[in-house]
Amino acid sequence: MFDNWINERNIKCFDIKEFFESREIGDGSLGKAFYTNKNLGTRSFVLKSINVNDIIVEELVNDLEMRRKFNAHVNILKFYGVVKCQPETGQYLLVMEYANSGALRQYLKEKFEKLTWDDKYHLATQLVTLISNLHDEEIVHGYLNSNALLVHENTLKLKFFKKVNKKDREFQTDPSMYPYTDPNLFKINVTPLLDKKNDVYSVGILLWEISSGKPPFGDNCSFELVIKIINGYREQIIPNTPVDYSKLYTECWDDDPAKRPSMCDVVKRIIDERQN
Structure with missing residues (x-):
């Protein structure tokens, strides 16, 4: 279902090689989160690892759709796309906005x-x-x-x-x-x-x-x-x-x-x- 949503909604797919200097910054309920850079270090992102077998896919899709709806809202963490790590086993990375002061x-x-x-x-x-x-x-x-x-x-x-x-x-x-x-x-x-x-x-x-x-x-x-x-x-x-x-x-x-x-x-x- 998640891969179908990505394709149907034309969600941007990144290559993992586009990111560098990644380091783990947390291990939440969805999986590990990594701080990373892109474009020669001028932009920072968070990569959140997920396994769609461990989540309620419909709820995740709804969450990401709402982020797309409120994309211009300054107070909502932005979703930029995904990295397809091993889609056959449900492994993806969500590419998210980075917040430099944490919670x-x-x-x-x-x-x-x-x-x-x-x-x-x-x-x-x-x-x-x-x-x-x-x-x-x-x-x-x-x-x-x-x-x-x-x-x-x-x-x-x-x-x-x-x-x-x-x-x-x-x-x-x-x-x-x-x-x-x-x-x-x-x-x-x-x-x-x-x-x-x-x-x-x-x-x-x-x-x-x-x-x-x-x-x-x-x-x-x-x-x-x-x-x-x-x-x-x-x-x-x-x-x-x-x-x-x-x-x-x-x-x-x-x-x-x-x-x-x-x-x-x-x-x-x-x-x-x-x-x-």
């Missing part, structure tokens, strides 16, 4: 002491505008966290739209998502259907993380934490946070989805706060 979580850890509130508002504005743009297209992400967002030259980049590894299909089983997940999705006798207000909850957590420079709840991913969150436990407001900013993110993580603002409203309020 947002790592960026905040390394740069936070030097960030001004103007810098934090810059990150927050990009985040909320991106998610609002997705919602305008009726796209619910469902897996928003500080490792799903990359940073390149102080610009946020959405890493993925969908989890496509067969082992990761059910997001509820991923403990790393617990601090960012709408607690209503964990409640007994509730069918866990994702909607826009679930993303709004995650955005609230991310806005807090941008204000603090720390993972929510100290990166605690225990089920005991989930029980506490269901019962109303939230992070504490960081001292010297602008009042309107903290008011906004606490509204976003309200236990009642109906009381959470829309992403369109979140964008308007962040922009108004930044200008005042």
